[in-house]
Amino acid sequence: xxxxxxxxxxxxxxxxxxxxxxxxxxxxxxxxxxxxxxxxxxxxxxxxxxxxxxxxxxxxxxxxxxxxxxxxxxxxxxxxxxxxxxxxxxxxxxxxxxxxxxxxxxxxxxxxxxxxxxxxxxxxxxxx
Amino acid sequence: xxxxxxxxxxxxxxxxxxxxxxxxxxxxxxxxxxxxxxxxxxxxxxxxxxxxxxxxxxxxxxxxxxxxxxxxxxxxxxxxxxxxxxxxxxxxxxxxxxxxxxxxxxxxxxxxxxxxxxxxxxxxxxxxxxxxxxxxxxxxxxxxxxxxxxxxxxxxxxxxxxxxxxxxxxxxxxxxxxxxxxxxxxxxxxxxxxxxxxxxxxxxxxxxxxxxxxxxxxxxxx
Numbered sequence: 001x002x003x004x005x006x007x008x009x010x011x012x013x014x015x016x017x018x019x020x021x022x023x024x025x026x027x028x029x030x031x032x033x034x035x036x037x038x039x040x041x042x043x044x045x046x047x048x049x050x051x052x053x054x055x056x057x058x059x060x061x062x063x064x065x066x067x068x069x070x071x072x073x074x075x076x077x078x079x080x081x082x083x084x085x086x087x088x089x090x091x092x093x094x095x096x097x098x099x100x101x102x103x104x105x106x107x108x109x110x111x112x113x114x115x116x117x118x119x120x121x122x123x124x125x126x127x128x
Numbered sequence: 129x130x131x132x133x134x135x136x137x138x139x140x141x142x143x144x145x146x147x148x149x150x151x152x153x154x155x156x157x158x159x160x161x162x163x164x165x166x167x168x169x170x171x172x173x174x175x176x177x178x179x180x181x182x183x184x185x186x187x188x189x190x191x192x193x194x195x196x197x198x199x200x201x202x203x204x205x206x207x208x209x210x211x212x213x214x215x216x217x218x219x220x221x222x223x224x225x226x227x228x229x230x231x232x233x234x235x236x237x238x239x240x241x242x243x244x245x246x247x248x249x250x251x252x253x254x255x256x257x258x259x260x261x262x263x264x265x266x267x268x269x270x271x272x273x274x275x276x277x278x279x280x281x282x283x284x285x286x287x288x289x290x291x292x293x294x295x296x297x298x299x300x301x302x303x304x305x306x307x308x309x310x311x312x313x314x315x316x317x318x319x320x321x322x323x324x325x326x327x328x329x330x331x332x333x334x335x336x337x338x339x340x341x342x343x344x345x346x347x348x349x350x
Contacts, residue, residue, distance in 0.1 A: 023168060026175040065172065068137050069180050111182040 001086050005093035008034075008100075017041070017078075018051025025062040025076055032109035035075045035100035036062075037092060042080045052080060072103055129158035129249075130222040131256045132165060132242040140173070140218060141180055143239040147188065151214040152177070152241065153207065153229065154194030155221035162256055164242045165220025167194040173220065173241060189214070198225025204232045211236060247278075264334025264341060270322060272313030279306035285327040 014020055017040035028036050038059050040052035056078050063073035077099075079092040144150055152174045160166025174192045181188040191214055196203045198221035211217070216237040219226040223244040230238040246258040261278045267285070268275055277283050281299045287307030291298030295308040314320050334341070 021168070023171045023175065026172060026179075030175050030179055065137070065176055069176050070183055071179065108179050108182055111185065115182070115185065 003086050003090045005090045006097040008097060009037075009093050016046070016048050016051035017055035018046070018048055020055050020058060022058050022062045022065070025059070026065065029066065029071055029075070029106060029108060032106055032112070034106045034109070035096055035103070036077075037096045038076075038078045039089065039092065040078065040080050042082055045082070071107060074099060074103060075106070129161050129247070130224070130244060131162045131246055131248045131258075132159050132222050132244045134164050134169065134173075134220075135241055135243055137173070137176055137180070140239070140241055141177070144177075144188075144216060144218065147216045147237075148186075149189035149191070149214045150177075150216045150218055151191040151193060151207070151211065153198065153217050153219045153221070154192075155198045155219075155225050156194055156196045157199075157221075159221055159225075159242060160194075162250070165222075169220055170194050173218070177218075198222075199228050201228075201232060204229060261335075263330075263332070264338075265331055267327065267330070270325070270327065271310045272317060272319070272322075274306060274309045274313050276306045276310065279304070279309070285330055 017038050020038055025036050025038070038055050040055050041047065043052060046052045059076055059078040062076050066076060067073040077096065081088045081092065152170050154160070154165050154167055154170035156166060159169075163169065170192050174190045177188070178190050181190070191210070193207060193210065195206050198204060198219060211233055214236075216239060217229060217233070218239045218241045219229050220241040221229070222242070223240070226238055226240050230236070245256075247260040247262060248256045248258045251257050258278050260275060263277045267277070276285060276287060280287055281297055281303070282289060284307065287310075288305050289307075292305040292308055295305055297303040297305045311320070311323055314323050332338070
């Protein structure tokens with residue numbers, strides 16, 4: 001199919017979304033990621049029965065924490081698709097990319113850069 | 129187990145607003161089981177605090193450590209080498225662990241990272257309910273192993289009261305009447321005649337009414 005998706009997205013492979021913990025998501029933001037999408041199998045289709053439901057709960061927990069600490073809940077989301085559904089993956093990737101562009105850069109990355117430079121760095125700096 | 133709840137992060141940030149380095153200290157026992165203060169929660173809180181401090185433009189060194197138990201001196205000794213590197217400790221243990229850490233390290237401010245709630249059991253994942261109030265004089269033998277001290281809002285020893293309706297307590301339709309549970313249980317055990325027996329006045333001096341409690345077992349003391 002050779003479908004393209006935004007080049008800003010880095011894929012981290014996990015055996016099942018049930019492996020993804022709140023801490024993994026938080027560490028992404030701590031290290032400067034602008035957004036995180038957890039892509040799981042369709043609900044009811046988990047090879048390990050409930051992995052994607054566990055992931056869904058953890059994404060909600062991460063959203064609550066991120067909202068409270070000023071990063072914003074909208075920067076993390078969960079989506080479900082079949083592994084063969086490339087067009088849907090591309091759609092989710094584009095939606096997340098757009099959401100992150102509208103939210104602006106991760107305030108942690110900005111704060112870290114400001115601290116290093118001793119100046120304020122304005123603007124959204126995401127790859128197109 | 130002792131059941132605790134995570135404190136809102138804003139409250140913890142407020143507690144440590146003057147601190148430049150802090151150790152988030154977890155406990156591997158009860159608070160790990162109730163997912164409030166184990167190694168994972170330590171990691172989550174430390175990560176969240178680091179992000180908050182960065183946004184506040186504060187340089188705060190946030191360390192992480194989880195020990196086996198904070199209510200035992202031998203495990204608290206494990207942090208002696210590292211504790212001087214930190215100005216303060218945020219303990220995710222129950223109130224016992226928090227106080228014991230503070231007692232062990234008298235010059236180190238120790239702040240609570242959880243609200244310690246009760247002694248209870250996990251009804252299902254994410255749901256805990258109180259089952260014991262540690263009254264110091266257990267009466268479960270006569271109540272079919274359902275505790276009216278912990279589960280009856282009035283701690284009645286001869287119940288139920290007039291507020292019991294269709295098995296629910298008058299304080300909330302979500303609270304089961306402990307005495308209805310006791311009757312049901314005794315009936316199931318074929319021991320309903322025990323319900324007819326009046327409980328004598330309980331000695332509450334072993335409860336909190338007698339002040340802070342202590343147990344000394346000479347056979348174990350060294």
